[in-house]
Amino acid sequence: MTTTLTSDRPPLRALITKIGLDGHDRGSRIVAAYLRDAGMEVIYTPPWQEISSVVALAMQEDVDLIGVSSLATDHLIIPDLMTALIEQNLQHVAVFVGGIIPDQERPLLESAGVKAIFGPGSQKEDIVACAQRLAQESQDAKFGALSGVAV
């Protein structure tokens, strides 16, 4: 399950962040630590990020996955984040969401392209497995396009 130091595969890179005005960052910190323990390189930001900053960060850090935590209705601007990512040609970056997302608002996120949503009571193993799968798909696409070019 974990990537070790001797692995030839490059570590998966994830951005764990919070957009909007909600400052409850315990969840995002815990998920950042989970992913670190699973061998991923995690770019962690404090809460209150602007969408434009998240996009710039995802581009500069060339991440495979973005995790957005929302506990106080900030998930409603996640579709704007998805649009901004597409505008900057970052549609290959997978996005997953954790926190308090009312059932009736899940389709809003899913139709915007969010790959997975984790609510209260989610298990560590499920979150980690999902993050690794999504990030791996994204990384395969990233490196696959250029692998095997003649030297």
Add this chain to the structure above:
Amino acid sequence: MNHKTDLLDGLIDRLRAGDTAALARAISLVDGNQQIGQVLHRRLRRDTGAANVIGITGPPGVGKSTLINSLLTKLRDRGDRVAVIAVDPSSPISGGAVLGDRTRMGHHTDDDGVFIRSISARGHLGGLSTSILQIVDLVDAAGWPIVILETVGAGQSETEIAEIADINVVLNAPGLGDDVQAIKAGILEIADVLVVNKADMPLAEATERQLKSMLKLRSFDQQQVPVLKTIANSTKGIDELLSATQEVAQQKFRDDKAQRRLFRSRRQVAQAAAEAQRRQILYREDPQLTQLIQQVAEGQIGVTEAVEQILTGNEGAKGSV
């Protein structure tokens, strides 16, 4: 020629033209140890040598990221474009890492004139990562005139940054140790500029005195290292620090690109050679090598002698005498 070659050519063209996404991807290819990363790096080599690389090192919590944030603000006010490469430690157990340096540079995320990339040390000792030299070259080739390189929190012996950065800034915090610490060999010796950060704290003057008296004990040509005081979360001392780094760069390279390329290339070859040899010796199944190691284990030859034999390709040639 084929589709993939076109992709690589396209990536290189975009990187040279200053495209951020292309630079970010190129760094991933090199840092991810992809073969294509090596091709990319070689093809961009002649585009390198223009950037001033400023290394910032010092113990954990001394204020490296915060100081870099202030440097960014000042350099941006002057209209200079700046790239930052921040190295954070990785877990020795899982290989994973939380890269948090840039949280202290958050104000600059949205600015087109600033590029920040977080790199994990991947278990490499010395405060940096193995691919760091090549990553610096890529950022240089992409046209960033100033590259700030932040090491992991370094203790006393993480002097490797001296082999990578053009200008080495070593940060100290007030009250960390006495004057015996200051005369020890190690990280203080590689400094081109010494900084006492958190200069508003009570013991700042004492630390400054210790550093200055340490310098007086050195040979004359090594005494000329400036000792500056900064308060990283204000602007105090930042102008002075920038002037000091510019002076050092002038003295060292006189803006000679070829000189810089030579300097970095030699270090890259040395580092890659060391790594290749290390892997060979650790993992190669070879009867001659095994025999040689056996001789070391039995005390028949010394370690230095064994290394000499390996480097000259004579392993096993000399039997036990």
